[in-house]
Amino acid sequence: MNIQKSALAGAVEDLWKKYLLSVTAQDMLLGEVADHLYVEDLDFSTSSDRDLISSYVSIGFGDDIGEAAWAVSHGEVPAPYAELSRFMGEEEIGDRLFDYLVSHIRRHPAGDILDNPYYRQVRVEGKTREGHITLTTNDYLPGELIQTYHEGFRKEDPFAYGEGAFFDSPVVFPVLIENGSVWMSVVLSEIESMKEPLERAAGKVITYGLGLGYYTFMASEKEDVESVTVVELNPHMISLFKKKLLPHFPHKEKVHIIEGDALVYIKKQEDGAFDYGFSDFWAGTEVGLPLYLAFAGACSSFRHTAHDYWIENVFIDAFFRPAVMVYLMEKVLGRKEAPLDQGKKAARILRKFISFLDREPISLKGEEDLYHLLDTETLVTLVRKFAAQS
Template sequence: MLTPEKIKKYNNEIISRISAFMNFNSDFITSEIIDELVDECGVDRKYAFSLVLASACYMNIDEDEEDREMFENYFPEMIHYIKKEDYDCDPYYKNIKVTPVKEGNWEFREATIKPYELIPFDDLKEFDDGRIIPQVAFFDTEFPYPVIFENSVEWMLVTPNEVETMRDAIKIAKGKVATYGLGLGYFPYMTSIMDEVESVTVVEKDPVVIDIFKRYILPQFPNKEKVKVVCADAFEYAKEVAPKENFDYIYADTWHDPSDGVEMFEKFKALEHLCPNTRFEYWIEKTMKHYM
């Protein structure tokens, strides 16, 4: 039986184990492993993937009672078996074509998620009983996605994680919108095609990212006239400019994950009072609050 003490322990343990696997072994699980398990044991692919992932996370669900309890109460809500066709109809993926380009230390091109590679999927999911469960996913085929590399390291990208974690924030955008952080333009693309959105101001401090966006991505926006890109530090802009602009909605996304995001999140929250009539939303806010 799950007790509050066990839930607290399992919450920390599942996040720790899954984070370690994703950081060091995210592509360990292969089609061959899953196919063999499906054929020999007669289980479906999601359950087969769950079994292999549990084993790879050093869980002994056959002999260890706590491991089995954690597996049964966390894994079904944690793992999502997603399909390429689920995202082929997404307007950004459907309409933005990637032209490979390399400039200095920067490179813009497509990369690929491997079949059965474990990927982050959505913000933490909180349950009434206190469980806090990370959301992860896998494809059973390759999945191409656009990415900017800096010194051969992925820097900005649009994967299903971006799609899912921004979905709710995009739905409520309206009027005069601003976003802190450009990335590859998923948020400005999706909000600019909405009839409810009058304009989208993007605040980005990196001129190289802005240049790539303006030359290779923005021209493909159907409503590019709605989008304005400002090269500025987001915190300075939030303090000095945003209060004068009367934005209806501001979305902040200047971090990569909670390790660099918590401090920025808290700084932005402290500036909300400067725009009392503006609605604010933050990327992966639930995850951020878990680490605070």
């Protein structure tokens, strides 16, 4: 990579400040999602969403914000969070964290999920068990914090990777429970994250991973989709799906299920046998990262079958854009920063990715070049190339 350091120093410093604020606020946000934050007695009749969400953040995050601002400003947090105090004082840190959370939490009416065609057609009642998997329902209370899908790259907020929301009335949704823990659910983040892959589905479609069949259902509903072939490894999931979910599909004749391992199947799949493919056989980012890269590498030789990957941009947000930031800090400012603790497996992958970046014929001459490199579309292209070479 060809980098003009003197021209980029100020811009990289500014990006680092944005990065530190973003990860501090969003770690707080996703921590409360994991802890099932519930803010009750909200006045949902208020005409201003801004006022409602400000009240929500004050009640739900007020203590956390104060503690975080104090800890950062007094050096009581690990690197790189503590360095935020280099740019602002304790009061400003608290104010900026508050404003950031307000701008990344939304109120949703229940209809945003309940009016979806899948919810109108597919009914899940009681509990059905197959092997170690149980099909049942769960619910959200009004004011319960949930994670939603972060979509798109914005220059003013380049390091966002988590969004939050709450419903203003109860929502009941289907879930799969594996060995006592929720493994998969059709919730708002699932619906939002599959919007674009569903728009692109046409002709003969293949998808890897069955789950609750949301993608399969929605794709089969499209007039321009001829068939939907599903590759699923788990026979218990296939059995549950055929007994309890598939009967509700209006176009079940389009659906064909193959029991098998996605990574084994893709290596034998003929280029052009399908018009469009969609991979969805990982449950989240940490476990999904190596699977996503392995599958992207296996698909890299396809020229006649377009292919997309579930939550690909979330992998970019959570892993690869922060890796680029660490790389820029070292190459431009000469500072070797510790990345966020993302696990040993992810750390090994990202070290290889940084070495890959260093060899790429990319020229960074000004601020616009930096933002172009950080853009999701650019990074997806680079990561897929990295996966093909790994």
